[in-house]
Amino acid sequence: MNIRRMEKSTWIFIIISLLLFIVPFIVTGRSMQFTIIQIFIFAIFAMSYDILLGFTGIISFGHVMFFGIGAYSTAVIMDRMDATVMSFFVAILIAVFIAVIVSFIVGVLTLRLKSHFYAMLTLALAGLFLVAAEKWRSLTGGNDGFTFRLPEILRDSHNLYMLCLVSLLLFFFGLRRFTKSPFGRVLMAIRENEARTESLGYKVLHYKVIASVVAGVVASIAGVLYALSLRFVNTGVFATDLTIDVLLMTIIGGVGTLVGPILGAGLVEFAHHWLSGLSDVHWIFDRWIILYGTVYILVVIFFPLGIVGTIQSKLTNRPVKGLQDNRKAVGK
Amino acid sequence: MSSSLLKLDQVEAYIQKFHILQGVSFEVEKGGVTVLLGRNGAGKTTTLRTIMGLNQVGKGTITFNGENIGDLQTHQIANKGIGYVPEDQGVFGDLTVGENMRVAMKKEDEETTRRMEWVLELFPDLKKFWKKPGGALSGGQKQMLAIARAYVNENELLLIDEPSKGLAPIIVDKVTESIEQMKENTTILLVEQNFMMASKIGNQFFIIDDGKTVHKGQMEELKQDKVLMKKYLGIA
Numbered sequence: 001m002n003i004r005r006m007e008k009s010t011w012i013f014i015i016i017s018l019l020l021f022i023v024p025f026i027v028t029g030r031s032m033q034f035t036i037i038q039i040f041i042f043a044i045f046a047m048s049y050d051i052l053l054g055f056t057g058i059i060s061f062g063h064v065m066f067f068g069i070g071a072y073s074t075a076v077i078m079d080r081m082d083a084t085v086m087s088f089f090v091a092i093l094i095a096v097f098i099a100v101i102v103s104f105i106v107g108v109l110t111l112r113l114k115s116h117f118y119a120m121l122t123l124a125l126a127g128l129f130l131v132a133a134e135k136w137r138s139l140t141g142g143n144d145g146f147t148f149r150l151p152e153i154l155r156d157s158h159n160l161y162m163l164c165l166v167s168l169l170l171f172f173f174g175l176r177r178f179t180k181s182p183f184g185r186v187l188m189a190i191r192e193n194e195a196r197t198e199s200l201g202y203k204v205l206h207y208k209v210i211a212s213v214v215a216g217v218v219a220s221i222a223g224v225l226y227a228l229s230l231r232f233v234n235t236g237v238f239a240t241d242l243t244i245d246v247l248l249m250t251i252i253g254g255v256g257t258l259v260g261p262i263l264g265a266g267l268v269e270f271a272h273h274w275l276s277g278l279s280d281v282h283w284i285f286d287r288w289i290i291l292y293g294t295v296y297i298l299v300v301i302f303f304p305l306g307i308v309g310t311i312q313s314k315l316t317n318r319p320v321k322g323l324q325d326n327r328k329a330v331g332k
Numbered sequence: 333m334s335s336s337l338l339k340l341d342q343v344e345a346y347i348q349k350f351h352i353l354q355g356v357s358f359e360v361e362k363g364g365v366t367v368l369l370g371r372n373g374a375g376k377t378t379t380l381r382t383i384m385g386l387n388q389v390g391k392g393t394i395t396f397n398g399e400n401i402g403d404l405q406t407h408q409i410a411n412k413g414i415g416y417v418p419e420d421q422g423v424f425g426d427l428t429v430g431e432n433m434r435v436a437m438k439k440e441d442e443e444t445t446r447r448m449e450w451v452l453e454l455f456p457d458l459k460k461f462w463k464k465p466g467g468a469l470s471g472g473q474k475q476m477l478a479i480a481r482a483y484v485n486e487n488e489l490l491l492i493d494e495p496s497k498g499l500a501p502i503i504v505d506k507v508t509e510s511i512e513q514m515k516e517n518t519t520i521l522l523v524e525q526n527f528m529m530a531s532k533i534g535n536q537f538f539i540i541d542d543g544k545t546v547h548k549g550q551m552e553e554l555k556q557d558k559v560l561m562k563k564y565l566g567i568a
Contacts, residue, residue, distance in 0.1 A: 185435045189424050196422035199384050200436050200481075201410035256426075 013259070017169050024161045031273075033157050034229070039269045040164040041225045044171050045242075046249040046261030048218035053247070054256030055179050056211040057191030059115055061243055062122030065129045066103060066216040068238035070095040070223025072133070072140060075148050075233035083149035088228075095220045103216030107209035123240065130238040145234025154228060164225050168262070171218055176258055178214070187211055188256075248292075252299045254306025263308055268292070337362045337489055337519050338383070343392035343402075344543075345382045352378045354543035355392070360489070365511065365520045367534035367551065369527070369565055375543040376523040377419055380491045383521075384416050385409045396489070411438070415482035419493040419523075421474045425467025429458050429477060432466050436481035443486060451480040454510050472503035479510060489519045496526040508533055527565060531555055539565070 027033060045067055052058040073095035074088070081087040110121045133140045153159055178184055186207050189197040198204050227233050236242075245268065246261070253264025271292060278285035285291075303310045336359035345353040353375050360366045368376045381387045383394055385406040394402040401409050410416070424432050437444055452459045455476040461469060466477060475495055482490050492511065496504040508529050511520060515533065524530040530537070530551075537554055539547040547560060554560060 182434065185427065185431050188427055188431075189435050192424045192426055193422055195386055195406070196418065196424070197435075198406040199386065199410050199416045199418075199422075201407050201438055203405070203407045 013172070017165075020165055021162075024158050030157060033161055035269055035273045037157070037161055037164050037229050039266045040161075040168045041222050041229060042246065042249060042269060043262040043265040044168055044225070045219055045222035046246045046253070046265045047171060047175055047258055048215045048222065049243075049246045049250050050255060050258055050261045051175060051179070051187075051211055051215040051218070053250060054258075054260075055184065055191060056187045056208060057115070058111070058208060058212065059119045060122040061119050061240065062106075062124070062126030062129075063215070063219055063246065064238055064240060064243040065122075065126045066099045066219035067223040067226065067242060068129060068133065068235075069098050069102065070220035070225075071227040071233050071237040072223075073098060073220070074224045074227040075146065076139060078150065079146060079148040083151050085151045085153060088151060088154065092221070092224055095224050096217050099216045099220035100213055103213045104209060107212035108205075111205055111208045111212060126238060126240055126243065130235060130240075133235040133238050140235060141233070143235050145232055145236075147232045148227075150228065150231055160229060164229070167221065167225060171221070172258065172262065175214075175218070179258065183207070183210075191256075248296055251306055252296065254309030254312070257306065257308045257312065260306050260308035264306070267307075271295070336360060337397060338521065339393075339395045340379070340383070341393045341395075343379070343382060343394060344390040345378060345387045346390055347378065347387060351390075352387075352543055353382060353390075355545075356540060356543065357392075357545050358538040358548060360519060360521050361536070362488075362519055363515075364535035365515050365522055365533050367530045367537045368521065368523045368540055369530060369537055369554075370540040371566060372525070374540045376540055377493055378543075379540065380416070380418075380493050380521070380523055383409070383491060384414065413486070413488040415485060415487035415490045417478045417482045417490065417492045417495065419497065421478040423466040423469070423474045423477050425465060427466055428463050429466060429469070430462045432477055432481060433458070433484060436484055438485050444484060447484050447486070451483050454513060455480055472499050472506070475499060475503070475507055476510070479507070479514075483514055483518070487518060489521060490514070491521050491523075493523045494525060495522075496524060496529050504529060527561070 023036065024033060027036065048066075049060075049063055052060055052063065074091040077087055077091035077094060081090065106122070106125060110118050110125075113121065134142050154163070179187070186197065186202055189200070189202075190204055190207055194204050223237060226237065246265075249264035249268050250261045251264070252260075252267060253262065254260030275285045275291060299306070305313055338360040340359075341357050343353055343356045344351070356375065356379050358366075358368075368379060370376050378387060382389060383401075385401070385404055385408075389402040392402070393400055396409075396412055396414065399412070401412060404412075424435065427435065433448065437448070457473050458477055458480055461473065466474065469477060479492065479495065482492070495507050495511070499507065504526065511522070512533050514520065522530065522534065524534075531554070534551040537547075537549060537551050538545050539560075
C-alpha cells in the first residue's frame with residue numbers, strides 16, 4: 001500500500017480507529033463498555049447486511065440465521081469442550097464452515113428468484129432455523145438457553161473489547177477493499193441493473209452467491225462475538241427482530257457506505273441504552289421501540305440516503321455511491 | 333456453410349403472453365452496418381433482446397459464427413463476442429464513468445487498453461467526466477458511454493438499439509460519426525428510427541413489420557424506393 005496515495009477518508013478512519021483503542025482506558029464503567037462492545041458486534045453484523053443490501057441490492061429478511069449459527073457454534077463448542085483459546089478458534093472455524101455451506105446452498109437455491117420472493121423465502125428459512133433451535137433442546141437449550149464458560153483471557157471485558165474492536169476494524173477495512181475491488185464494482189453493477197450486467201458477460205448468479213457467502217460468514221463472526229459477550233445463548237439469536245434491527249441500522253446510517261451501518265449500530269445501541277435507562281422518568285422510555293420507530297420514519301423522510309449517505313452527498317455534491325435512495329432500497 | 337456472422341431463422345418470441353416476434357429471419361454479413369427498420373412496436377428491440385438471450389426464443393434458431401446461441405444464457409452470448417447497447421443505454425448511474433468502463437472490460441490486456449484509448453479519443457467528454465457518476469451525465473454523454481463500453485472489448489458484433497433516441501441533432505451527428513468509425517473494425521447491427529442517420533451509415537437493411545421480416549436489401553436501393561419507405565416506415 002502506498003501511504004502517500006491513501007485516500008483522505010482512509011486517514012480519518014485510521015485516526016478514529018486509534019482513538020477507539022484508547023476508549024476503554026477512559027470509559028471504565030462496565031455497563032458503558034458492554035454497550036460499546038455490543039455496538040462493535042452489531043456494526044459487524046450491519047456491515048455484512050450492507051454487502052447484501054447496499055452493494056448487491058439483495059433484500060434478505062433471514063440474515064439472522066448466520067448470526068445465530070455463529071452464536072450457537074461458539075456456545076455449543078465452549079460448553080462441550082474445555083474453555084480454552086483453542087476451543088474458541090475451533091468454534092470460529094465451525095461457525096464459518098456452517099455459514100459458508102448454508103449461505104451457499106440458500107444462495108444457489110433462492111437467488112435466482114426475484115428480489116421479493118427471495119426476501120420472503122429467506123424469512124421462511126430463518127423461521128425454520130428458529131423452530132429447529134427451539135425443538136432441538138438437547139443441543140440448544142431452547143428458549144431458556146444456556147450459559148457457558150470462556151477461556152480466562154476472554155473473561156476480561158478489556159480483552160473482549162479489544163477483540164471486538166480488532167474484528168470490527170479488520171472487517172471494515174477488508175470489506176472496504178472488497179467493495180472497491182473489480183469484484184465489488186460488478187456487485188454494484190448488479191445492484192443497479194442485473195440484466196445489463198449479465199449482458200456485459202457476467203454470470204450474475206455467481207456474483208450474488210459469493211456476496212451472500214461473504215455476508216453470511218461476516219454475520220456468523222458477529223454471532224460468535226455476540227455469544228462471547230453474553231456468555232449465554234438462547235433461540236433469540238435466530239429471531240427475525242435482529243434482522244429488522246440491522247436493516248434499520250443500515251438504513252439509518254446509509255446503505256452502500258459501510259461506515260453508515262457502523263454509525264447506525266452506534267445510534268441504535270446508544271438509544272437503546274439511554275432510553276431504557278429513562279424508564280423511571282416516563283413509561284414511554286420503557287417502550288423505547290416506539291421512539292425507535294419514530295426516529296426511523298423521520299430519518300427515511302428527511303435523510304433518504306441515511307446519515308452518512310446524506311453527508312457524503314452534501315460534501316461531494318454528488319449522489320453517494322450506494323443506493324440513490326433508501327426508500328428504493330426497501331422497495332418503497 | 334454460410335458466411336454470415338449472425339443468422340436468425342424464423343425466430344419467434346413472446347413477452348409474457350404477447351406473441352411479439354412471429355417469424356424474424358435475416359442474416360448479418362461480416363463487416364459494415366446492417367440496419368433493422370420498422371415502425372414503433374414492430375419488434376426491432378425485441379429482436380435484439382432475443383439475440384442477447386434477454387427474451388427466450390420460442391421457435392426458430394439464432395446462429396452466431398455458425399453456432400446455435402438460441403439456448404445460451406445472456407452472459408454466455410456476451411462472451412461469444414456480442415456487445416449490446418440497449419435502448420435505455422443501461423449506464424450504471426451510481427458508478428463513475430471510469431467504473432462503468434472498467435466493469436465492461438473483459439480483459440485488461442494491451443489490445444483492450446488500446447481500444448480504450450481510441451474510444452476516449454473518439455468521445456473526449458468521457459475522459460473529462462471520468463470521475464463523474466454515470467447518472468449525472470447528459471443524455472448524449474450517456475449514449476457515448478454506452479457505445480464506448482460496448483466497443484472497449486474486442487466484440488465481433490455490436491447490437492446498438494436506437495442510439496439517436498432523445499438526442500439533440502448535434503449529438504446525433506457525433507454518434508453517427510462514431511459508429512461510422514467503429515464499423516471499420518466491427519460488424520454492427522443497428523436498430524434506428526431516425527432514417528437520416530440509418531441511411532447514412534447503413535450498408536444493408538431489413539424491415540420488420542408486425543414481428544416479421546418483410547423486406548431486405550441494400551440501403552442505397554431503399555433510399556430510392558419511396559413507396560416502400562412510405563408503406564413500412566411512414567416516410568413520405
